[in-house]
Amino acid sequence: MANDPKFLTIAVLGGTGKEGSGLVLRWAQSGYRVLIGSRAADRAEEKAVELNELLGDDIVQGMSNVDAAKEADLVILSVPYSAHEPILESVKEVVQGKILVDVTVPLKPPAVRTVHVPEGLAASLEAAALLGENVKVVAAFQNISAVHLKQLDHAVDCDVLICGDDDQAKSEVSQLVEAIAGMRAIDAGPLANAVAVEALTPVLLYINKRYKTVGAGIRITGLE
């Protein structure tokens, strides 16, 4: 029983945002205990009330980013790129020894449909450099449309490319992926490969606009 991943407590920092709250909903629906973190604890608490109502359950809790990161077994970071570094600094101490899954995409508004390569090449590489070697940083979920996450009765037609330098951490994140209906976890290599995955998000945003759709995603072909 102790190995059942459902006994994990997941913190979603930035869980009040569109993508973050979509992930919170899906994992809560699958039975995980989920903590919403926000810079303002009261906003996180309000969001938790809203999501619990949607779920008809009382499984989501809201609190500050630091408290959520401290209490969780595994930490998800889903924030606008402009908030990425300050939030990482604020939780650096409390995530030591944990897995941090970075969902952040280095978009540069207003040109969010054009790839922007940050100084450290990828947000998740910057996170790993900032947090140090005792945090296992994994990059995942950047290409999943928030619109699909919110439709709880609807399977998400998208693969999740998982990048990281620790195989055990990637395998734990794969379980979180496959807890969401429709998603398939794909091991996409070392954390350096997150450059490709993060850069794909502005391409998908471009495709959404160009083809008048809302939730373009990707599938890997040629497997099996």
Next chain:
Amino acid sequence: MANDPKFLTIAVLGGTGKEGSGLVLRWAQSGYRVLIGSRAADRAEEKAVELNELLGDDIVQGMSNVDAAKEADLVILSVPYSAHEPILESVKEVVQGKILVDVTVPLKPPAVRTVHVPEGLAASLEAAALLGENVKVVAAFQNISAVHLKQLDHAVDCDVLICGDDDQAKSEVSQLVEAIAGMRAIDAGPLANAVAVEALTPVLLYINKRYKTVGAGIRITGLE
């Protein structure tokens, strides 16, 4: 009739390589006149003989890169990254006013399964900077497995993400994509977005090894 794309002559610089010769075969099979370019004209001529035998036709010709680029209406560049800049320098003059489709991926051997971001962020952005504003550089075909291209009776299960700053040029390249069975052309935005598409190739090479397959590709979901 003059607007029929089949009246285009296509040069594939680096057409003796695996990916390049796969593209040559597919376009020749679709009825395009295709010129193989190589640094050594005799190697290009030998390859043309070999491919014409496979095709049972006499539609492919081999010559030097410069002669092929000069004679063609549209130029494809499919070379190892180490040869990218010198070959571009050699054809710079003769491609002025044309479309150049860059298929080159900035791999850094031996770590070809790890993303390598070049100085100019993408090979195709480097090509555009080198060739100047009178050449319409389009990035495409980087994610297509050569293995699939070679199996002529087999549809290629992969979308082709097309990046470029000129809509007319992207539309011409779309026609070349859809001339190959199974492929779907997707407008993926400005040339800056080629960063994502080029970086996806080492990820696909990683996936091939990790999942013991040979021809992983991608499909965009959520369209229509």
